[in-house]
Amino acid sequence: MPFPPADDRIGIPALMRAARGSYAQAIRAHLAAEGIDDIPRNGAFVLSGLANGDESVVDMIRGLGVTKQAVSQLIDTLVLRGYLTRDINPEDRRRMTIDLTDRGRAAAAAICAGTAAIDDELARVLSPAELAGLRAGLAALGHIKERMKEG
Amino acid sequence: MPFPPADDRIGIPALMRAARGSYAQAIRAHLAAEGIDDIPRNGAFVLSGLANGDESVVDMIRGLGVTKQAVSQLIDTLVLRGYLTRDINPEDRRRMTIDLTDRGRAAAAAICAGTAAIDDELARVLSPAELAGLRAGLAALGHIKERMKEG
DNA sequence: ATTCGTAGTCAATGCACTTGACTGTCAACT
DNA sequence: AGTTGACAGTCAAGTGCATTGACTACGAAT
Numbered sequence: 001m002p003f004p005p006a007d008d009r010i011g012i013p014a015l016m017r018a019a020r021g022s023y024a025q026a027i028r029a030h031l032a033a034e035g036i037d038d039i040p041r042n043g044a045f046v047l048s049g050l051a052n053g054d055e056s057v058v059d060m061i062r063g064l065g066v067t068k069q070a071v072s073q074l075i076d077t078l079v080l081r082g083y084l085t086r087d088i089n090p091e092d093r094r095r096m097t098i099d100l101t102d103r104g105r106a107a108a109a110a111i112c113a114g115t116a117a118i119d120d121e122l123a124r125v126l127s128p129a130e131l132a133g134l135r136a137g138l139a140a141l142g143h144i145k146e147r148m149k150e151g
Numbered sequence: 152m153p154f155p156p157a158d159d160r161i162g163i164p165a166l167m168r169a170a171r172g173s174y175a176q177a178i179r180a181h182l183a184a185e186g187i188d189d190i191p192r193n194g195a196f197v198l199s200g201l202a203n204g205d206e207s208v209v210d211m212i213r214g215l216g217v218t219k220q221a222v223s224q225l226i227d228t229l230v231l232r233g234y235l236t237r238d239i240n241p242e243d244r245r246r247m248t249i250d251l252t253d254r255g256r257a258a259a260a261a262i263c264a265g266t267a268a269i270d271d272e273l274a275r276v277l278s279p280a281e282l283a284g285l286r287a288g289l290a291a292l293g294h295i296k297e298r299m300k301e302g
Numbered sequence: 303a304t305t306c307g308t309a310g311t312c313a314a315t316g317c318a319c320t321t322g323a324c325t326g327t328c329a330a331c332t
Numbered sequence: 333a334g335t336t337g338a339c340a341g342t343c344a345a346g347t348g349c350a351t352t353g354a355c356t357a358c359g360a361a362t
Contacts, residue, residue, distance in 0.1 A: 012266065012289070013195075013266050014214060015286065016171065016289060019289045019290075023167060029296065041318070042318085048164075058341090063168070063169070067320065068341070069321085074318085092340085094340040094341070115163070118295060122295070126287060130288055131284065133288065134287070136285070137273065137288070138166035138167060140277060142170050144173055145173045148180075209308085227311090228348095240309095243359075246309060
């Protein structure tokens with residue numbers, strides 16, 4: 001392991017990479033154990049978003065960092081696979097109202113259980129202070145681009 | 152922002168997603184400022200790996216979490232774009248010896264500067280304790296899959 | 303000399319995302 | 333009312349990056 005590049009520095013890049021891959025795999029494994037193996041990459045995010053108040057495509061774009069077209073397609077395949085329904089919203093006929101099917105609700109539950117399991121495992125391994133640092137650090141990374149523009 | 156799904160829990164998923172996107176963008180922006188805009192996604196990892204001791208394709212697979220074919224292709228395009236050279240290793244003619252060109256060295260330097268800048272920004276924003284927590288947390292996430300299998 | 307494991311590439315494929323153009327709907331202004 | 337502009341969403345085509353499976357070439361061990 002000749003990485004990370006620097007020495008006394010944080011070396012976030014390598015850590016980040018490893019974390020992201022491993023984390024995604026852990027969730028996928030958890031879902032597979034429940035017999036769910038046809039959820040596309042960002043599908044988990046959409047499903048749990050739906051379970052927590054999101055309703056239309058635009059609602060989902062915010063947290064997701066991709067274009068509306070991508071979300072549209074994503075929803076398309078989730079509808080196709082029986083996780084969602086999509087209907088015109090009568091209050092604003094431009095919008096779509098996306099809803100979970102039973103299958104979708106089950107999947108969303110499994111996803112939440114999976115992330116909760118990861119959270120629990122983290123809580124078991126890390127001290128409360130480390131946990132807080134992790135949250136703060138990830139949040140900071142979330143804004144890092146804007147911050148560096150200013151600074 | 153109806154997210155994250157849970158309440159008193161960590162909500163790592165959403166944080167993670169935001170962090171990863173923002174972080175990648177920050178690095179790309181930094182490279183673009185140096186006139187470098189044709190580095191593929193994992194290219195930065197390969198270049199800085201090269202600058203720190205990696206030599207062959209197998210060396211890079213370890214940290215990267217992708218197949219050897221993918222790495223091979225990645226190197227292919229980096230060679231094509233003038234960042235790397237690739238020659239047969241005379242000591243073991245199965246292996247390839249990958250080397251940075253001048254252009255590649257410049258890119259690697261820019262990448263290291265970019266990640267260092269992010270590290271610095273993090274150090275400015277976070278307390279040392281939070282920083283340590285971030286590192287520990289990311290490291291833990293990196294092993295989370297194996298850990299959860301056991302537990 | 304055979305056999306096996308390793309390093310790497312080739313070719314085909316698939317998924318997810320992007321851009322650009324488009325439809326349909328709402329809201330505001332004259 | 334009629335027009336203009338912004339917004340929600342989809343369609344279609346193309347790209348980037350990964351995957352799988354089969355293959356070549358080389359080295360090491362028996």
